[in-house]
């Protein structure tokens with residue numbers, strides 16, 4: 001099974017999936033940034049930390065019980081650190097960046113980091129090229145991290161675009177594995193800023209058409225579980241509802257899993273179950289439900 005992932009909702013589900021089936025992951029990299037000399041891949045880091053079970057599961061980013069001494073000192077020294085980066089988290093960024101500086105690809109660097117944390121799952125970036133999510137707001141254009149971290153998602157969103165996406169290529173290794181894969185799961189991630197960038201790399205979404213594709217809705221009722229998905233979906237012209245999520249994926253989706261709260265939407269290609277993951281047990285239960293659903297498709 002291939003899983004498409006962002007950095008919060010899907011990593012939660014991966015903690016359950018790893019107990020019930022084998023899978024590989026393609027991760028959004030359009031939120032990556034260089035900070036104080038190192039490349040941060042927020043979504044890849046969260047996937048690795050979740051699978052290594054060291055993620056800070058209060059915030060769903062960074063390493064549990066991390067300290068921030070280096071961050072505080074760098075700020076005193078005049079570094080522009082808009083993001084609060086933990087010391088252990090930064091060690092990951094240094095490991096990745098050193099691999100990149102020594103000429104390794106991002107695919108290779110990701111594998112080095114995953115292995116260092118004892119994670120054997122194949123985890124790939126959506127592309128090698130640097131792509132940036134730019135949020136167009138009533139206060140001008142800004143990188144997604146600035147919009148979400150520095151500005152706490154407050155500005156009015158008019159549009160979202162992925163800078164440099166036209167130059168991005170599906171990595172050769174992903175292309176090969178995708179060709180052989182039959183089952184694709186789109187986790188409960190932000191459809192606009194986490195999944196759309198992956199789907200927009202070359203003809204990635206076209207390649208899903210002949211596969212069994214299941215998605216889990218990150219929206220319950222007319223709100224996301226967390227984060228700015230609602231605002232961004234609205235800006236892209238989609239209804240903020242499970243139906244809106246279905247519409248984003250409609251060209252290739254076979255089945256959408258929505259929360260029991262939205263069971264009224266059940267149809268030939270919408271099923272409901274409890275999709276709220278408050279614990280690992282919740283994630284395992286949802287993962288088992290999904291595996292059975294693939295068998296029925």
Ligand code: GDP
Nearest residue numbers: 006007008009188189190194218224225226277
């Ligand atoms: P980001 O990269 O940090 O934006 O993270 P993602 O895109 O992977 O995840 C954000 C999405 O996860 C949000 O739209 C949330 O609504 C969704 N989400 C978070 N927790 C849960 C959960 O327990 N269940 C479901 N179904 N969705 C969740």
